[in-house]
Amino acid sequence: MKRGKKYIEAAKLIDRGTLYDAADAVSLVKKVAVAKFDETVEAHIRLGVDGRHADQQVRGAVVLPHGTGKTVKVLVFAKGDKVAEAEAAGADFVGGDELIPKIQNEGWLDFDVVVATPDMMGVVGRLGRVLGPKGLMPNPKAGTVTMDVAKAIQDIKAGKIEYRLDKTNIIHVPVGKVSFSQEQLSENFETLMGAIIKAKPAAAKGQYLRSVTLSSTMGPGVKVSTTKLG
Incomplete structure (x- = not known):
């Protein structure tokens, strides 16, 4: 080189x-x-x-x-009252099933971190082939599979x-x-x-x-x- x-x-x-x-x-x-x-x-x-x-x-x-000095875009998979909680905490995108075709078929990946509530992992699992290789799959060890979506978002935005x-x-x-x-x-x-x-x-x-x-x-x-x- x-x-x-x-x-x-x-x-x-x-x-x-x-x-x-x-x-x-x-x-x-x-x-x-x-x-x-x-x-x-x-x-x-x-x-x-x-x-x-x-x-x-x-x-x-x-x-x-x-x-990190970088503005991080957060996508949250949630339902019920967790949707409003995620939006209030500053999530850039919040959704559920309707996001599957957008990511899978249209190749939409305009986010840096994915957070999901445990009850949404069945939905997120369908995106494993897309999110996995890019290191975007939510993971309990990384704190991105959680019911406390507000804290997860705040931590991610804080660095x-x-x-x-x-x-x-x-x-x-x-x-x-x-x-x-x-x-x-x-x-x-x-x-x-x-x-x-x-x-x-x-x-x-x-x-x-x-x-x-x-x-x-x-x-x-x-x-x-x-x-x-x-």
Whole structure:
């Protein structure tokens, strides 16, 4: 992959062989973000688990204290008085059966998170093939299958993010924007890492945190020392 001049110059500021303290890593990521837009800062966490085994899965959600800097659109599947509750809490879209053909046949996916009450999961289950591969399927572990739709919506709008292992046992999650202050990014990152460390499966053997890298959307990665992260 051909890299631009700005990227190459930025990459020179990073010592590839160094594991940086979290605060120094955040500072470097901000420094080497050279795109003309407000890049997202992402954490890439490689874990010493095998996600193919159910007892070594790592999945959950955490509310970042300073949010992600992104406006999140929430779709809620609900019925009865839960519809009004969802609308009052700030859901962008609320509905039931009538949304199935819109999503299935028309390819409507103008939302970032899906929340559902447990009694609507039969309906949502019919969308598994569409929502599943995109990571949009509601899940009790992530707090998106709940009767308390108001709290779920408020948490998501406040900066709740979901984390889960990909097929290579790496978690990729946003921790904010380059325009955030160093303190805001550091606090978000520490909150995320605290949640992932807490989510360590009992079946995980050996070193849990294999590697942690921070990068901006278009910038080079900065390796973070895991010794102080737990």
